[in-house]
Amino acid sequence: MTPNMPTSGTAFAGGGHADAVTRGNGGHVRETEPATIATLHGTVQRIAANVEQVLVGKPEVVRIALVTLLAEGHLLVEDVPGVGKTSLAKALARSIDCTVNRIQFTPDLLPSDITGVSLYNRQAESFEFRPGPVFANIVVGDEINRASPKTQSALLECMEEDQVTVDGETYALDAPFMVIATQNPIEMEGTYALPEAQRDRFTARVSIGYPDPQAELAMVDEHTGREPMEQLRPVADADQIRALLRAVRGVHVSTELRRYVIDLVTATRTLPELRLGASPRSTLQLVRAARAQAALSGRDYVIPDDVQNVAVPVLAHRLVLTSEARATRRSASDLVGSLLRRVEVPRGDTGPRR
Structure with a gap:
């Protein structure tokens, strides 16, 4: 995307x-x-x-x-x-x-x-x-x-x-x-x-x-x-x-996109390269940032692109890598990027019901 x-x-x-x-x-x-x-x-x-x-x-x-x-x-x-x-x-x-x-x-x-x-x-x-x-x-x-x-x-x-x-x-x-x-x-x-x-x-x-x-x-x-x-x-x-x-x-976030955000955050907690995944606070912050990104793009509803555009700056600094991951020069930003490619993106209409 x-x-x-x-x-x-x-x-x-x-x-x-x-x-x-x-x-x-x-x-x-x-x-x-x-x-x-x-x-x-x-x-x-x-x-x-x-x-x-x-x-x-x-x-x-x-x-x-x-x-x-x-x-x-x-x-x-x-x-x-x-x-x-x-x-x-x-x-x-x-x-x-x-x-x-x-x-x-x-x-x-x-x-x-x-x-x-x-x-x-x-x-x-x-x-x-x-x-x-x-x-x-x-x-x-x-x-x-x-x-x-x-x-x-x-x-x-x-x-x-x-x-x-x-x-x-x-x-x-x-x-x-x-x-x-x-x-x-x-x-x-x-x-x-x-x-x-x-x-x-x-x-x-x-x-x-x-x-x-x-x-x-x-x-x-x-x-x-x-x-x-x-x-x-x-x-x-x-x-x-x-x-x-x-x-x-007031920017609308559909149920599908809320589940998408939760799936992304939950996935960070199961990565073997991480000692500490993202917190529930990061879930709330990711939704708020996606709302702000949607507003900057001129929309009153969030689409998957908005979540993806803010996921790295919102999530990466909260993750704690294992010593093995640091030794291989993996970065938290790389790991978030890989999750964005792996976690299934919601399909269909994510706008508000008019």
């Missing part, structure tokens, strides 16, 4: 959204109706074009980042130094007019440096909570594997339940909430590998890779004369993103 993937920022376009907006005083556009799939296209196209000004020649990476955003998930960007991991995270954050905080993970970072701390107010004679940088719509965690496991674990509750508990008090995080974390898998000195429980909370993992010569030439031409990051302006706001998230939740 041939994946139906966009190849550039403009490939996300698929329809206007005049019915969903009206012109207010001064010609400003304001939202008046719930977001639709057609509305989504215009917004996502603008965000993709914005990010691609910084991350040149990587439309597939941008696609996965947008799928993760619309799936209400979190993104792990894992690659060698200098390929644009932090630039991707910062460009996506700057493209949305919402609260953004950046955390530089270091060995001496404490959990309270992330979540916040209760301080005693001598005038009020009571403790008051000072929120940490995790209280933002988009949190950019740079080099997350440089912090200790104790500090890394401070993100577990945030990423799973969209809340923070400090001194027995629970504080909700505003939607949308997305963690974009980067890590370098090569330089291991002074780093702490992410525990499986935390890797499982990332909806998708993406590796940027080196650009091709043409894209690198374009990058040299554009980036040496100016700094593209400084030129970026928000092209969407938090209210628009919240409306788009509601639209994605």
Whole structure:
């Protein structure tokens, strides 16, 4: 089956959204109706074009980042130094007019440096909570594997339940909430590998890779004369993103496709090359990512291509290979790809019953 993937920022376009907006005083556009799939296209196209000004020649990476955003998930960007991991995270954050905080993970970072701390107010004679940088719509965690496991674990509750508990008090995080974390898998000195429980909370993992010569030439031409990051302006706001998230939740997933997703995830648990297969959480994340991919393709229902287009970034980082599989240089991505070829694909109509 041939994946139906966009190849550039403009490939996300698929329809206007005049019915969903009206012109207010001064010609400003304001939202008046719930977001639709057609509305989504215009917004996502603008965000993709914005990010691609910084991350040149990587439309597939941008696609996965947008799928993760619309799936209400979190993104792990894992690659060698200098390929644009932090630039991707910062460009996506700057493209949305919402609260953004950046955390530089270091060995001496404490959990309270992330979540916040209760301080005693001598005038009020009571403790008051000072929120940490995790209280933002988009949190950019740079080099997350440089912090200790104790500090890394401070993100577990945030990423799973969209809340923070400090001194027995629970504080909700505003939607949308997305963690974009980067890590370098090569330089291991002074780093702490992410525990499986935390890797499982990332909806998708993406590796940027080196650009091709043409894209690198374009990058040299554009980036040496100016700094593209400084030129970026928000092209969407938090209210628009919240409306788009509601639209994605309404994308139809047929019973056949739900069984297909379960078959894929279950198959990872029986592979002899794996010590640990995908969790039930990954089943939910795969369905959400497939919904987001369908919406990006202009549909209000999921087809098998949508599942296949997101299966590798959603599942591969959750799998733990045996030492024998690592010795033969098998990768988790290869194993997921082989499962996509082996597991039977649903046939027939997978759209909603009209």
